[in-house]
Amino acid sequence: xxxxxxxxxxxxxxxxxxxxxxxxxxxxxxxxxxxxxxxxxxxxxxxxxxxxxxxxxxxxxxxxxxxxxxxxxxxxxxxxxxxxxxxxxxxxxxxxxxxxxxxxxxxxxxxxxxxxxxxxxxxxxxxxxxxxxxxxxxxxxxxxxxxxxxxxxxxxxxxxxxxxxxxxxxxxxxxxxxxxxxxxxxxxxxxxxxxxxxxxxxxxxxxxxxxxxxxxxxxxxxxxxxxxxxxxxxxxxxxxxxxxxxxxxxxxxxxxxxxxxxxxxxxxxxxxxxxxxxxxxxxxxxxxxxxxxxxxxxxxxxxxxxxxxxxxxxxxxxxxxxxxxxxxxxxxxxxxxxxxxxxxxxxxxxxxxxxxxxxxxxxxxxxxxxxxxxxxxxxxxxxxxxxxxxxxxxxxxxxxxxxxxxxxxxxxxxxxxxxxxxxxxxxxxxxxxxxxxxxxxxxxxxxxxxxxxxxxxxxxxxxxxxxxxxxxxxxxxxxxxxxxxxxxxxxxxxxxxxxxxxxxxxxxxxxxxxxxxxxxxxxxxxxxxxxxxxxxxxxxxxxxxxxxxxxxxxxxxxxxxxxxxxxxxxxxxxx
Amino acid sequence: xxxxxxxxxxxxxxxxxxxxxxxxxxxxxxxxxxxxxxxxxxxxxxxxxxxxxxxxxxxxxxxxxxxxxxxxxxxxxxxxxxxxxxxxxxxxxxxxxxxxxxxxxxxxxxxxxxxxxxxxxxxxxxxxxxxxxxxxxxxxxxxxxxxxxxxxxxxxxxxxxxxxxxxxxxxxxxxxxxxxxxxxxxxxxxxxxxx
Numbered sequence: 014x015x016x017x018x019x020x021x022x023x024x025x026x027x028x029x030x031x032x033x034x035x036x037x038x039x040x041x042x043x044x045x046x047x048x049x050x051x052x053x054x055x056x057x058x059x060x061x062x063x064x065x066x067x068x069x070x071x072x073x074x075x076x077x078x079x080x081x082x083x084x085x086x087x088x089x090x091x092x093x094x095x096x097x098x099x100x101x102x103x104x105x106x107x108x109x110x111x112x113x114x115x116x117x118x119x120x121x122x123x124x125x126x127x128x129x130x131x132x133x134x135x136x137x138x139x140x141x142x143x144x145x146x147x148x149x150x151x152x153x154x155x156x157x158x159x160x161x162x163x164x165x166x167x168x169x170x171x172x173x174x175x176x177x178x179x180x181x182x183x184x185x186x187x188x189x190x191x192x193x194x195x196x197x198x199x200x201x202x203x204x205x206x207x208x209x210x211x212x213x214x215x216x217x218x219x220x221x222x223x224x225x226x227x228x229x230x231x232x233x234x235x236x237x238x239x240x241x242x243x244x245x246x247x248x249x250x251x252x253x254x255x256x257x258x259x260x261x262x263x264x265x266x267x268x269x270x271x272x273x274x275x276x277x278x279x280x281x282x283x284x285x286x287x288x289x290x291x292x293x294x295x296x297x298x299x300x301x302x303x304x305x306x307x308x309x310x311x312x313x314x315x316x317x318x319x320x321x322x323x324x325x326x327x328x329x330x331x332x333x334x335x336x337x338x339x340x341x342x343x344x345x346x347x348x349x350x351x352x353x354x355x356x357x358x359x360x361x362x363x364x365x366x367x368x369x370x371x372x373x374x375x376x377x378x379x380x381x382x383x384x385x386x387x388x389x390x391x392x393x394x395x396x397x398x399x400x401x402x403x404x405x406x407x408x409x410x411x412x413x414x415x416x417x418x419x420x421x422x423x424x425x426x427x428x429x430x431x432x433x434x435x436x437x438x439x440x441x442x443x444x445x446x447x448x449x450x451x452x453x454x455x456x457x458x459x460x461x462x463x464x465x466x467x468x469x470x471x472x473x474x475x476x477x478x479x480x481x482x483x484x485x486x487x488x489x490x491x492x493x494x495x496x497x498x499x500x501x502x503x504x505x506x507x508x509x510x511x512x513x514x515x516x517x518x519x520x521x522x523x524x525x526x527x528x529x530x531x532x533x534x535x536x537x538x539x540x541x542x543x544x545x546x547x548x549x550x551x552x553x554x555x556x557x558x559x560x561x562x563x564x565x566x567x568x569x570x571x572x573x574x575x576x577x578x579x580x581x582x583x584x585x586x587x588x
Numbered sequence: 589x590x591x592x593x594x595x596x597x598x599x600x601x602x603x604x605x606x607x608x609x610x611x612x613x614x615x616x617x618x619x620x621x622x623x624x625x626x627x628x629x630x631x632x633x634x635x636x637x638x639x640x641x642x643x644x645x646x647x648x649x650x651x652x653x654x655x656x657x658x659x660x661x662x663x664x665x666x667x668x669x670x671x672x673x674x675x676x677x678x679x680x681x682x683x684x685x686x687x688x689x690x691x692x693x694x695x696x697x698x699x700x701x702x703x704x705x706x707x708x709x710x711x712x713x714x715x716x717x718x719x720x721x722x723x724x725x726x727x728x729x730x731x732x733x734x735x736x737x738x739x740x741x742x743x744x745x746x747x748x749x750x751x752x753x754x755x756x757x758x759x760x761x762x763x764x765x766x767x768x769x770x771x772x773x774x775x776x777x778x779x780x781x782x783x
Contacts, residue, residue: 020756021756021757024756024757062598062601062602065597065601066594066597066598066601067590067593067594067597068594068598078591081591082591082594082595085591085592085595086595086598086599088595089592089595089596089598089599090599093599093603136666136667136668138665138666138667139665139666147607147608147611147612148603148607148608149607151606151607151610151611152602152603152606152607155602155606156602156606184594184598187598191602191605191606196606196610199610200610200614203614203618204614204617204618204621204622207614207618207621207622207625207626208621208622208625209625210625210629210641210642211625212625212626212627212628212629213611213614213615213618213619213626214615214618214619214626214627214628215615216627218665219628219630219637219640220637221630221636221637221638221639221640222636222637222638223638223639223645223646224638224639224645224647224652224765224768224769224772225645225646225647225648225649225652227645227646229639229643229645229662229663229664230663230664230665231628231630231639231640231643231664231665232664232665232667233627233628235611235612235614235615237614237618237626238610238611238614238615239611253667253712254666254667254668255660255667255668255669255711255712255713255714258667258669258710258711258712259667259712259714260642260643260644260712260714260715260716261628261640261642261643264642265753265758266752266753266757266758266759267753267757269757269758270753270757322704323674325674325675325679325680326680326683326704326707329680329683329684329687329699330687330698330699330700331683331687331699331700331702331704331707332700332701332702332704333704336721337720337760338703338719338720338721338724338760339703339704339705339719339720339721339722339759340704340705340719340759341704342704343674343704343708344704344705344708345669345670345672345674345679345683345708345709346669346670346671346708346709346710346711347708347710347711348710348711348712348715348717349656349705349710349715349717349718349719349759349761350717350750350758350759350761351711351758351759352758352759354759355757355758355759356711371711372711373669373711374669374670374671374711376669376671376672376673377669377670377671377672377673377674377679378674379674380674380675470671471671471672471673471675471676472676472677473673473675473676474675475673475674475675475676478673479673495671495673496669496671497671497672497673578673578674578675581675582674582675586675587675587676587677587680588675588676588677
């Protein structure tokens with residue numbers, strides 16, 4: 014049913030395109046402190062927050078001050094979450110009487126949510142009290158996203174400002190991202206989710222007696238309020254273990270569409286925010302175009318792989334062809350309402366961005382179907398990307414692309430009229446190199462240690478993919494998983510913390526430094542030799558650079574995992 | 589130092605706003621506007637809660653439509669998929685044994701007629717739905733067990749089939765619990781016939 018796939022992907026792409034433009038322009042107004050419709054309600058709240066916290070909204074920060082504020086704020090939130098997890102048994106809103114979270118798991122979760130990774134080494138419904146879910150996890154869902162947006166806005170300012178020392182005030186950007194962008198969308202979105210069936214209550218788990226007389230205990234909780242911001246902030250930490258595959262998190266095709274849209278909305282919108290702030294909307298469209306190209310290619314490839322199914326099932330005499338009455342394909346780990354198309358589409362979307370929420374189990378995907386999410390993360394999550402981090406990641410790649418174009422024609426590269434020189438290239442390369450280092454080094458270490466190998470649950474090449482995927486998502490701050498890996502063990506809890514923290518902050522800081530360095534430069538007027546960065550040729554160059562960088566870095570590892578497994582599967586080899 | 593103080597104050601203020609005020613307010617509003625859904629879409633018969641319309645249950649009697657295989661055993665406190673990889677022998681063995689069960693429960697069926705969702709475990713382990721093809725496969729068995737016509741059963745299946753949203757999005761599905769409830773009302777089976 015490729016027609017069906019094209020149609021559903023097409024509808025989604027159309028909705029994203031339509032929503033992203035007004036949202037992006039709105040965000041530009043918010044962060045340039047222009048008037049918006051929500052001002053009468055939100056201005057007083059904003060002023061109250063500044064007064065309570067001692068923020069001086071008029072003072073701007075240098076890139077180093079901005080980065081320091083991000084680090085301190087993230088650290089404070091991380092400690093609060095750690096404390097909540099460790100003490101939840103004596104705190105309110107814990108009707109199930111869940112005990113304290115183990116030390117290594119609690120720390121892993123705190124780092125995971127503070128870095129917008131939202132990797133879950135725990136099952137929500139049996140580990141976290143309602144208070145931890147709300148005051149700990151929901152809070153981080155908001156602020157880790159807001160930190161990302163703030164950083165992206167600061168980087169944009171760095172690119173577009175001329176001869177400036179500062180790149181904005183972090184506290185102001187943070188507050189405005191929360192109040193003007195995230196909270197209003199969540200208020201409306203959460204209610205739509207409840208209407209469709211997502212629970213929102215504080216009651217104890219329900220004891221039911223099933224039709225056949227068995228006992229079924231049904232987990233409850235304030236799900237909707239966390240679910241919406243989980244997607245909107247590209248967080249991905251589910252209320253329940255099964256994440257958005259759980260019918261309470263994602264009950265209908267409509268919620269599935271809304272959740273997918275929420276994942277892409279802000280990152281896609283930020284490209285237009287960039288275009289507007291840079292004074293040339295086509296600059297934003299060029300980034301949007303490069304991202305959209307990579308997204309569509311990935312989505313169709315993943316759908317094709319999953320729809321083709323598992324030849325090992327066919328060998329049992331099973332049919333995997335789609336019809337009007339069933340989806341066919343590889344349905345292991347997938348829900349009926351999502352079928353093949355929406356499961357594979359979601360897997361692409363959640364790894365294009367740093368979301369990591371899943372509506373199907375990636376571990377049970379076909380080798381190539383699971384390769385697409387892995388590759389999306391290895392590309393650096395810049396296909397729309399994480400809220401904020403996707404845009405500054407893409408801007409770093411843009412700098413790299415103009416540099417390579419400059420080398421080809423023998424001219425000093427420029428972007429937005431700023432000369433890209435030694436310092437900028439060093440920072441961009443730092444950004445590009447830290448990423449594989451925090452992924453491949455620990456993944457390699459895991460493959461040669463007993464503790465690393467002990468967690469593998471699928472034998473053969475798939476087992477290596479489980480490990481590679483875990484460290485890739487950690488470095489990329491994604492949070493999705495080949496979830497069979499028994500990662501709730503001290504070795505993984507601590508090593509993944511390192512990857513998550515360095516993948517977040519050691520990449521955000523070079524990006525901010527790059528922005529700070531560019532902010533101080535004068536702009537040179539474009540000449541006949543200037544490479545235009547708002548047209549089709551730039552889009553093609555950018556896509557090429559992105560793919561080559563990712564392929565050179567990760568292909569050797571990928572060849573040992575999904576690619577070998579694909580060949581084995583075709584040959585009927587089982588492990 | 590000043591930055592650290594602001595960071596701590598900001599954390600406290602935003603925790604109260606986003607971690608307490610927002611979710612608690614949403615609980616109150618949701619309860620007011622959508623009381624049924626906010627409380628988990630529970631299905632109540634008489635004084636007993638028999639489940640949730642959104643959470644699947646295990647069925648094994650021939651007179652009931654059967655749900656999909658579940659890695660969680662339909663434990664709604666421990667949602668989970670199987671997470672078995674495509675080349676894992678354990679997966680293929682599991683599918684083989686599920687297929688055998690389906691063929692035994694529905695005599696006269698060939699493997700090629702069995703829809704894939706009936707022999708694969710869902711992502712959540714709590715999938716409330718089966719595909720329309722998976723329901724159709726079970727119609728003769730259910731009709732025989734309840735001593736009613738296949739036409740009557742098919743009519744009920746149709747009634748509990750959810751189409752694609754706007755005819756485009758998602759995949760059609762049949763809610764197993766609701767369908768079985770309706771069957772019990774339309775054509776009750778004696779206790780013996782159920783087993």
